[in-house]
Amino acid sequence: MPKTTNSKCAAVLGLTLLGFAPLPSIFHRAPGLESAVEEPATRDDQNVACSLDLSLPGTMSDIVSNALYREMGVKESEVHAYLNRTRSQFPTGDALLAAAAKNFELSEEALTVAVEKYRHCNCSHAPLVAGQIVAREDSKVRPPVSVEATQFAKDVTLHVVLHELAHALVREFDLPVLANEETLADAFATHYLTTYLPDRAFDVIRARTRSLMQEASEVPRTEWTVSGEHNSDARRAFQIAAVAVAADPAKYRSIATEVGMSEDDIRSAADYGTEIHRSWRRLLKNYRMPEGMRSSEARVRRDESSEFLDNLCQGGLADELTEAIKSFDWHSTVTIHFAESGGGASWSRSKRTITVNSEYVQRFVAQGKSLER
Numbered sequence: 001m002p003k004t005t006n007s008k009c010a011a012v013l014g015l016t017l018l019g020f021a022p023l024p025s026i027f028h029r030a031p032g033l034e035s036a037v038e039e040p041a042t043r044d045d046q047n048v049a050c051s052l053d054l055s056l057p058g059t060m061s062d063i064v065s066n067a068l069y070r071e072m073g074v075k076e077s078e079v080h081a082y083l084n085r086t087r088s089q090f091p092t093g094d095a096l097l098a099a100a101a102k103n104f105e106l107s108e109e110a111l112t113v114a115v116e117k118y119r120h121c122n123c124s125h126a127p128l129v130a131g132q133i134v135a136r137e138d139s140k141v142r143p144p145v146s147v148e149a150t151q152f153a154k155d156v157t158l159h160v161v162l163h164e165l166a167h168a169l170v171r172e173f174d175l176p177v178l179a180n181e182e183t184l185a186d187a188f189a190t191h192y193l194t195t196y197l198p199d200r201a202f203d204v205i206r207a208r209t210r211s212l213m214q215e216a217s218e219v220p221r222t223e224w225t226v227s228g229e230h231n232s233d234a235r236r237a238f239q240i241a242a243v244a245v246a247a248d249p250a251k252y253r254s255i256a257t258e259v260g261m262s263e264d265d266i267r268s269a270a271d272y273g274t275e276i277h278r279s280w281r282r283l284l285k286n287y288r289m290p291e292g293m294r295s296s297e298a299r300v301r302r303d304e305s306s307e308f309l310d311n312l313c314q315g316g317l318a319d320e321l322t323e324a325i326k327s328f329d330w331h332s333t334v335t336i337h338f339a340e341s342g343g344g345a346s347w348s349r350s351k352r353t354i355t356v357n358s359e360y361v362q363r364f365v366a367q368g369k370s371l372e373r
């Protein structure tokens with residue numbers, strides 16, 4: 001898949017695996033899981049037949065959405081904008097599919113094939129082989145993974161998940177989106193770290209900006225994009241560093257200079273960044289749990305039997321994220337799910353779930369190793 005500079009939020013990396021491999025048990029619901037931390041999925045859901053009904057426009061809309069941006073290369077924001085606007089107008093799932101194909105100038109046949117490929121992507125039943133649901137033990141769809149989750153990868157992942165948490169907060173609390181939401185989400189992650197995790201903030205913000213600069217370096221500067229919902233990677237790194245340096249100019253100075261901020265840049269960031277921190281403080285206080293209390297409507301879980309994910313979640317990452325997600329007063333359960341799968345990191349509004357795919361984290365492992373060289 002070609003390198004895209006806006007690949008950080010939506011699950012757009014190497015999704016070929018998903019074609020026939022439903023994300024294992026992600027959206028499985030069972031009683032008593034509301035307050036569980038890192039709750040492994042039970043195996044009861046594996047033998048349930050698929051009950052997905054694509055004749056329903058709402059159900060078709062979810063699958064068409066995945067098919068369009070994961071398979072057909074349509075921008076995720078355009079897909080969502082279109083489906084949100086039109087979803088309710090169609091009497092049947094087929095009518096929605098046909099209209100979506102026409103709108104994005106795709107052949108209906110091609111979109112139908114893509115929909116078939118992603119048909120079960122939100123299902124909680126076990127994987128399919130030749131159209132039959134099989135017990136997961138028989139399935140060969142999970143790639144073997146034996147990569148160590150390095151501290152660098154854990155640090156980048158913490159910022160990435162906090163970024164997704166911002167999307168969750170925006171949607172669940174209907175926060176105002178007064179400018180680019182991707183920039184807002186990076187600012188939230190950075191604000192959260194400097195404010196609530198000051199002991200971790202330096203390492204995490206430095207790892208995140210280094211990772212972004214590494215991404216940026218893979219594209220010649222003259223080709224750094226000015227289009228798309230995400231800023232270019234280098235611009236993201238700059239803005240993250242600016243928010244950090246506004247929180248504490250001395251502490252985050254080396255990060256600022258590393259992303260290329262001049263003395264003037266640092267001075268002016270301290271000025272405009274202060275407004276960003278103040279706005280977040282004023283806004284978030286309405287949605288945070290009272291001091292000393294934790295939401296029972298939040299959980300962090302990971303796919304079982306993944307050494308890599310066990311390794312990733314150990315050493316504090318799962319605890320940090322549990323603390324973060326439980327510090328907000330959600331009205332319904334919100335989940336952070338570490339999945340052994342291809343793809344990036346994303347927030348699903350319909351599932352109230354932040355999914356972080358192992359392949360994405362492995363990219364950070366590789367980046368960290370190449371930075372050491």
Ligand SMILES: [Zn+2]
Pocket residue numbers: 008009010163164167181182185
């Ligand atoms: Zn995002």
Ligand SMILES: [Zn+2]
Pocket residue numbers: 050051052119120123124125
């Ligand atoms: Zn299914």
